[in-house]
Amino acid sequence: MITASHNPVADNGVKMVEPDGGMLPQAFEPVATELANCQTDDDVVAVLRDMVLGQAQQASGARRENLTVLVGHDTRPSAPQLLEAALAGIRALGVHAHSCGCVTTPQLHFLVYESNHGAAASSSEGPAAPPLQSYYDTILGAFLELASPTTSTTSTASTSESAPMVVYVDCANGVGAAQLKPVAEALAGRGIELRLRNTGAGGGQLNHRCGADFVQKDRLPPTEWEDVPDGARCCSVDGDADRLVYFSPQPPAEAAEAAEAKDGGSAAAARGIALWDGDKVAMLAAVFIRDLMAQLPAGLMDGVRVCCVQTAYANGASTAYLRDVLQLPTVCTPTGVKYLHEAAHDADLGIYFESNGHGTVLFSKGLRERLQAAGEHPAAKELLLLSRLINQTVGDAISGLLLVELILRRKAWTLAEWQALYTDLPSRQLKLKVADRAAITTTDAERSCVTPPGLQAAIDEAVAKVPQGRAFARPSGTEDAVRIYAEAATQQEADELARTVAQLVYDKAGGVGPRP
Ligand SMILES: CC(=O)N[C@H]1[C@@H](OP(=O)(O)O)O[C@H](CO)[C@@H](O)[C@@H]1O
Ligand SMILES: [Mg+2]
Numbered sequence: 001m002i003t004a005s006h007n008p009v010a011d012n013g014v015k016m017v018e019p020d021g022g023m024l025p026q027a028f029e030p031v032a033t034e035l036a037n038c039q040t041d042d043d044v045v046a047v048l049r050d051m052v053l054g055q056a057q058q059a060s061g062a063r064r065e066n067l068t069v070l071v072g073h074d075t076r077p078s079a080p081q082l083l084e085a086a087l088a089g090i091r092a093l094g095v096h097a098h099s100c101g102c103v104t105t106p107q108l109h110f111l112v113y114e115s116n117h118g119a120a121a122s123s124s125e126g127p128a129a130p131p132l133q134s135y136y137d138t139i140l141g142a143f144l145e146l147a148s149p150t151t152s153t154t155s156t157a158s159t160s161e162s163a164p165m166v167v168y169v170d171c172a173n174g175v176g177a178a179q180l181k182p183v184a185e186a187l188a189g190r191g192i193e194l195r196l197r198n199t200g201a202g203g204g205q206l207n208h209r210c211g212a213d214f215v216q217k218d219r220l221p222p223t224e225w226e227d228v229p230d231g232a233r234c235c236s237v238d239g240d241a242d243r244l245v246y247f248s249p250q251p252p253a254e255a256a257e258a259a260e261a262k263d264g265g266s267a268a269a270a271r272g273i274a275l276w277d278g279d280k281v282a283m284l285a286a287v288f289i290r291d292l293m294a295q296l297p298a299g300l301m302d303g304v305r306v307c308c309v310q311t312a313y314a315n316g317a318s319t320a321y322l323r324d325v326l327q328l329p330t331v332c333t334p335t336g337v338k339y340l341h342e343a344a345h346d347a348d349l350g351i352y353f354e355s356n357g358h359g360t361v362l363f364s365k366g367l368r369e370r371l372q373a374a375g376e377h378p379a380a381k382e383l384l385l386l387s388r389l390i391n392q393t394v395g396d397a398i399s400g401l402l403l404v405e406l407i408l409r410r411k412a413w414t415l416a417e418w419q420a421l422y423t424d425l426p427s428r429q430l431k432l433k434v435a436d437r438a439a440i441t442t443t444d445a446e447r448s449c450v451t452p453p454g455l456q457a458a459i460d461e462a463v464a465k466v467p468q469g470r471a472f473a474r475p476s477g478t479e480d481a482v483r484i485y486a487e488a489a490t491q492q493e494a495d496e497l498a499r500t501v502a503q504l505v506y507d508k509a510g511g512v513g514p515r516p
Contacts, residue, residue, distance in 0.1 A: 001108045002082045003074035006172075006213035006238035009206040012078055015105055015240075017070075021113025021393035023338055053093070068096040070115065070129050072108035074175050074240050075206060098129045104175050104241035106396030110135050113393050140186050142388035143402045147190055147409060164193040167233050167405065170222045172211030173200040174239035176397060183398060192405055197224050212236045212243040212357045212397070221249045221273055230254075230271075233415055235404075237397035243357035244397035246276035246404065248415055276418060278353035279318040281404060282308060283326075283421050285361055286351050288407045289386070290326055295379035304367055309343045309352035311335045312447045312472050313429075316487055321422040332445040336477060337395065358395040361403075363387040425468060426491035428498035430484040435510035437475035437482050446474040455508045462500045466493050471501045482509065 004013035016024040016032070024032065031051045038044045069090045073079040083099060090097035100111055114130040171177035177199035184194040198210045202224065207214065210222035215236040221228070222236060228249055235246045250272045286308055293301055307329045308322050314332075322328050331347075333339035337358050344350025344360075348367040353359025368387055374380035389406070391399040408418065434440070441450045449456040455473070463469040471486035482505055486498035502516040 001072045001074075001105045001240070002076075002079055002086060003072075003105060003175075003240040004076070005074075005105070005240045006207055006211055006243065009076055009208065012076065012082065017109050017112045017393075019112065019116050021109045021116075023341065023394065026338060048093075068098055068115070068129070070098050070100050070108060070112055072100045072103040072105070072111075074105075075102060075173065075177075075200060100129060100132070102175050102178065103132065104179050104396070104398065106242050106391050106394050106399065107132065107135050107179065109393035110138075110391060110396075136182050136186075138388050139391065139399050139402060140183065142385045143406060144186065144190065146382060146385050146389060146406055162191070164188075164191050165233070165405075165409070166193045166195060167235065167401075168195045168197055168225075168228050169401070170210050170212075170215065170225075170234065170236035171196055171198050171200070171241075172214075172222075172237055172239050173198050173204040173206045173208070174211065174237070174241060176237040176241035177201075179241065180237075180398060180401075183402070187405070192409075197228075198222060207239045210236070212238040212245045215247055215273065216245045216275065216277055216356055219273055219275060221247070221271060225249060235401060237401075238357075241397040242395050243278075244281065244400040244404075245278065245357040246280070246415065247273040249273055274415070274419065276415065278355045278357045278359055279310075279314050279424075280418065280421075281357070281400060282310070282351055282353035282359060283318055283321060284407050284418055285353075285403060286322065286326055286328060287421065288410070289349065289351070289361070289383070290328065292379045292383050292386075296383075297374060297377055297380075300370060300374055300380070304348045304370070305329075305346075306349045307331050307344070307347040307351070309333060309340045309350060311340065311354060312445060312474075313355050313485060315355075315424045315427060316468070316470055317422045317425045325422075332447070334442075334446045335474070341394070353395070357397075357400075360392070360395045360399070361386070361390045362392060425487045425489070426494045427485065427487040428491075428494045430498050430502050430516070431476070431479070431481040432484060432502050432505055432516060433480070433512040434482055434505065435512055437480060439509050440473065440475045440482055440505070442472075442474050447472045449473060452508050455504060458504045458508070459501055462497060462504065466497050469493065469497055471497050473501055473505050 001015040001017065003015060004011040018025065034047050035044065038047060071083060071086050073083050087097040087099060100108060111130055114134055118130055118134065169180060171180065177196055180194060180196055184196060187194055198204050204223060215222055228234065230249050230251045232248060234248060235244060237244055252271055309331045310319060311333060319330055322330050331343045333343045337354060340352040340354065344352040344362045348364040350362045368384060371380040371384045389399060389402055439452055442448060443450050459471060463471050466488045468489040473482055473484045476483050484498055484501050484505065486494050486501060488494040488497055499516055506515050
């Protein structure tokens with residue numbers, strides 16, 4: 001997949017999809033790093049020959065001509081040129097190359113999975129790519145069945161006669177714009193009106209002051225939002241549509257109050273937002289799935305392992321809600337979807353979302369077989385439909401949007417009722433430059449520092465003084481910086497705790513520049 005996701009339009013990148021639709025295996029990361037760092041074309045050939053092709057040849061032998069690589073790309077202006085180069089490179093290796101065109105990253109994951117495991121895999125004689133329609137048939141088909149009142153086992157809001165539910169969708173001027181059109185058409189008949197904005201048609205720039213990353217990090221409405229009323233239901237996807245957050249514009253006064261509560265700082269008179277991030281999406285999914293599980297025939301879930309996977313960045317209030325209210329087991333992994341996905345995959349039903357909006361819900365084969373065996377039982381049928389509605393290969397903003405809209409409709413909940421599930425603890429994130437961030441090593445899913453010596457003991461001491469305090473420091477995996485996170489009972493305490501931890505890191509791990 002040729003995309004640099006939520007990053008600025010000038011950035012380029014590539015995401016790799018495994019034959020089973022999964023993400024790049026961690027064992028391949030050193031090879032990818034080596035390839036990316038090649039200085040000349042000859043170096044590329046050498047790395048491919050020594051590290052990649054030797055193994056591939058052994059694995060697939062004479063069947064190389066039967067292999068196909070599917071390629072997708074985002075809306076960046078660089079895409080046509082990079083696509084051409086990718087197709088030429090793949091063909092030079094003696095395998096088929098097929099362009100799937102401008103698709104979302106999760107759609108490409110789905111198509112790769114389908115081409116190896118779906119109906120097309122067994123029926124096709126040669127290398128083929130399944131049509132993109134199979135993606136819509138699967139997820140939209142499941143949505144329409146689940147949203148239809150006849151299969152409903154929980155309360156259903158009557159929408160047929162009432163005004164449509166309007167959802168403003170910020171497409172980040174990315175691939176989501178085109179790929180959400182068929183979704184908007186299908187939902188229009190079901191009382192949900194998706195109003196697509198930042199579609200690229202108005203000349204807006206990819207991910208520039210728009211998209212899920214901007215909305216979640218800057219806590220501002222995206223560009224082209226001036227005429228969207230305060231309190232409206234809005235969501236935002238990123239440039240390759242694998243992240244989703246919900247938000248609602250707030251009038252300047254409320255935004256200032258919220259900023260005061262959140263940042264304890266200067267109350268700007270600008271319009272702000274209320275945010276429903278990945279934690280909130282995960283909790284909404286967990287509530288709905290738990291309701292359905294409770295309706296299953298006795299014994300069906302015996303021995304089935306259900307878990308919700310979070311990182312240290314998940315707000316402590318969401319973790320407490322999972323533990324105390326939903327009574328679902330939680331697992332904490334290091335930052336990065338590859339770790340969350342792996343942990344969710346280990347369970348029979350694994351719910352994972354990063355706060356930034358990337359995540360999904362995975363159903364094991366064993367669980368799906370059990371649900372199938374329950375025949376026409378309504379809750380079992382609905383859980384099976386959910387496993388079709390939710391992209392099983394990777395986090396997917398389109399599938400996530402359908403999931404959220406389905407649950408809100410079925411529960412007849414407003415955004416406010418969703419927000420009221422639990423109240424986030426005030427938190428603060430900071431980042432800090434140090435001479436060498438590798439000097440900081442961590443354990444316990446990055447929640448505890450091992451080196452430099454004495455740092456963790458000092459952090460523990462600072463945390464112990466703060467009511468409901470929690471804090472950690474970890475080296476970023478994507479930036480040359482150390483990230484600090486703190487939460488506490490009040491915003492002021494969270495801010496002070498974050499600052500104290502930043503000072504400790506600065507002093508003990510070789511801080512650079514002015515001391516925080
Ligand atoms: C705190 C934070 O937002 N971390 C992000 C960021 O990782 P860092 O290792 O923190 O730089 O980029 C990752 C890739 O996009 C994303 O998965 C993760 O959630
Ligand atoms: Mg993305």
